[in-house]
Amino acid sequence: IKFLPLFDRVLVERLMAETVTKGGIMLPEKSQGKVLQATVVAVGPGAVNQVRNVTPVSVKVGEKVLLPEYGGTKVTLEDKEYFLFRDGDILGKYVE
Amino acid sequence: IKFLPLFDRVLVERLMAETVTKGGIMLPEKSQGKVLQATVVAVGPGAVNQVRNVTPVSVKVGEKVLLPEYGGTKVTLEDKEYFLFRDGDILGKYVE
Amino acid sequence: IKFLPLFDRVLVERLMAETVTKGGIMLPEKSQGKVLQATVVAVGPGAVNQVRNVTPVSVKVGEKVLLPEYGGTKVTLEDKEYFLFRDGDILGKYVE
Amino acid sequence: IKFLPLFDRVLVERLMAETVTKGGIMLPEKSQGKVLQATVVAVGPGAVNQVRNVTPVSVKVGEKVLLPEYGGTKVTLEDKEYFLFRDGDILGKYVE
Amino acid sequence: IKFLPLFDRVLVERLMAETVTKGGIMLPEKSQGKVLQATVVAVGPGAVNQVRNVTPVSVKVGEKVLLPEYGGTKVTLEDKEYFLFRDGDILGKYVE
Amino acid sequence: IKFLPLFDRVLVERLMAETVTKGGIMLPEKSQGKVLQATVVAVGPGAVNQVRNVTPVSVKVGEKVLLPEYGGTKVTLEDKEYFLFRDGDILGKYVE
Amino acid sequence: IKFLPLFDRVLVERLMAETVTKGGIMLPEKSQGKVLQATVVAVGPGAVNQVRNVTPVSVKVGEKVLLPEYGGTKVTLEDKEYFLFRDGDILGKYVE
Numbered sequence: 220i221k222f223l224p225l226f227d228r229v230l231v232e233r234l235m236a237e238t239v240t241k242g243g244i245m246l247p248e249k250s251q252g253k254v255l256q257a258t259v260v261a262v263g264p265g266a267v268n269q270v271r272n273v274t275p276v277s278v279k280v281g282e283k284v285l286l287p288e289y290g291g292t293k294v295t296l297e298d299k300e301y302f303l304f305r306d307g308d309i310l311g312k313y314v315e
Numbered sequence: 316i317k318f319l320p321l322f323d324r325v326l327v328e329r330l331m332a333e334t335v336t337k338g339g340i341m342l343p344e345k346s347q348g349k350v351l352q353a354t355v356v357a358v359g360p361g362a363v364n365q366v367r368n369v370t371p372v373s374v375k376v377g378e379k380v381l382l383p384e385y386g387g388t389k390v391t392l393e394d395k396e397y398f399l400f401r402d403g404d405i406l407g408k409y410v411e
Numbered sequence: 412i413k414f415l416p417l418f419d420r421v422l423v424e425r426l427m428a429e430t431v432t433k434g435g436i437m438l439p440e441k442s443q444g445k446v447l448q449a450t451v452v453a454v455g456p457g458a459v460n461q462v463r464n465v466t467p468v469s470v471k472v473g474e475k476v477l478l479p480e481y482g483g484t485k486v487t488l489e490d491k492e493y494f495l496f497r498d499g500d501i502l503g504k505y506v507e
Numbered sequence: 508i509k510f511l512p513l514f515d516r517v518l519v520e521r522l523m524a525e526t527v528t529k530g531g532i533m534l535p536e537k538s539q540g541k542v543l544q545a546t547v548v549a550v551g552p553g554a555v556n557q558v559r560n561v562t563p564v565s566v567k568v569g570e571k572v573l574l575p576e577y578g579g580t581k582v583t584l585e586d587k588e589y590f591l592f593r594d595g596d597i598l599g600k601y602v603e
Numbered sequence: 604i605k606f607l608p609l610f611d612r613v614l615v616e617r618l619m620a621e622t623v624t625k626g627g628i629m630l631p632e633k634s635q636g637k638v639l640q641a642t643v644v645a646v647g648p649g650a651v652n653q654v655r656n657v658t659p660v661s662v663k664v665g666e667k668v669l670l671p672e673y674g675g676t677k678v679t680l681e682d683k684e685y686f687l688f689r690d691g692d693i694l695g696k697y698v699e
Numbered sequence: 700i701k702f703l704p705l706f707d708r709v710l711v712e713r714l715m716a717e718t719v720t721k722g723g724i725m726l727p728e729k730s731q732g733k734v735l736q737a738t739v740v741a742v743g744p745g746a747v748n749q750v751r752n753v754t755p756v757s758v759k760v761g762e763k764v765l766l767p768e769y770g771g772t773k774v775t776l777e778d779k780e781y782f783l784f785r786d787g788d789i790l791g792k793y794v795e
Numbered sequence: 796i797k798f799l800p801l802f803d804r805v806l807v808e809r810l811m812a813e814t815v816t817k818g819g820i821m822l823p824e825k826s827q828g829k830v831l832q833a834t835v836v837a838v839g840p841g842a843v844n845q846v847r848n849v850t851p852v853s854v855k856v857g858e859k860v861l862l863p864e865y866g867g868t869k870v871t872l873e874d875k876e877y878f879l880f881r882d883g884d885i886l887g888k889y890v891e
Contacts, residue, residue: 225499403514486695560750599710599783601702605889748846790879
């Protein structure tokens, strides 16, 4: 994506909500839970501290992360919906 | 567990609430006290300070800790319920 | 432009709102979305920190940036409308 | 006690409220003043500052301290009631 | 002027509001826009930081600056009206 | 007194309120002004800063100080009433 | 005066309000403007910063200063009314 988040911002794409139950029944939109899992799409260079050191963000492009339930900024890039979170607000990442 | 908390977050699993009295009587759910004891399941690498040093968290995986009554973030991982707490919000740990 | 923002302020000019649909139909003003894309017109020297170092701003004149939905200060210079944002409030920049 | 407070927390046990007047009359519970004197039972290792130094707490196990009227967290350990206070919230200690 | 602002305060004199339209019509007072342009009349030595360094203010006497719409302290010196602003609250300056 | 305030706390004893006018008339309690003068009875070792230095308090035992009108914590020691103030909240001291 | 303000506090005496107009007419008390000019009577040693350096106050005894409209603490010393201001709250000083 041709977008560079600034400072410690992380651009993520939420995973798709499940729209069909395991039994194959279509779920109405409001029954679809809020998806808190997302994939990192782009990361900022990191926050600048008081002594001008840059602290790199703690996640990498491609990693799967767990988002907090609230917060984040919705941004539309090339007609697709993404979210920006501060590195420090991302709860954790899924590891192998 | 295949999940790594970020920064100074600590993933814990609460101990089971007691559902039966010592005398063997079944307790209705609302009589079961909120369980404040938990086991540490995963820990973040630690918070990053102004001079870019990482302060490791003060608890280790497997330790039994005392949680504050309020706070923490419920997360569901592999269909099981866990809680994320900031290292600094955990009240203390049980030692031998 | 003959204006120098102070500290970490960034002067931007918002892109024009689309006033005509792709099909050629004129859009009434309230149907025109708020434009969050802008071009950097002038930048301040950067914020001064506690040890008197200046942290340069993270965007350059001519770069295209993504603004937050709220915030910023409208300023009129030579009868034209611009906006001042703090460097840290700009969400990201578009890159090639 | 098999409990280690974290950071600058101090575990104290409040002295017993006086339940009988000097003249020997039983005091009803609500006439018994709030007891602000307590004995230190366990102390945390101390708070960690920005440069990762640990500042030891200023009281020791066994010392008799004066608690503030409000604040503190009630914790139950081995069926006994204790209180956790931040080191900095304890008003002072009784010395010989 | 025989007045020295303290710390990072800047004393400014607002430009006169336009009281006549270009066509020569007298403007009633409430139609006269708030004037945000001002000339720097006196500057403080600068704020003192934690390590006792003084950070000089970023504007000089005689410079023309852009004020924020709100804030500032009105002061009367020798029967003339001036305004004190913190250096950091001044939006920018006009340059040749 | 057998009490050591912690950190930058200062234990003071307020001077007696005047209960009789200069003319010898007894003043009812509510006509007796709040006494803001006090004598320092005990002082803490001082506050601990971020780099673990202790900053000694600025008053000494026996000095007569001016208290702020509000604030302070009433404490009872050996059946006598004292007040604890933070060193930084004491307005000044009376000198010869 | 036999009083030493603590830290960065400055003791000032407000100039007298004008009680008579230039034409010689007595002004009722509520028509007398609040006097913002004052003379410095005593100064504290200065605030102590995080690294234990003392920052001397920026005004000297005898200097004439401009006070902010709000704030300050009224104190009565030897039956005379004075005001205590933090050094940083004094707007500026009158110079020759």
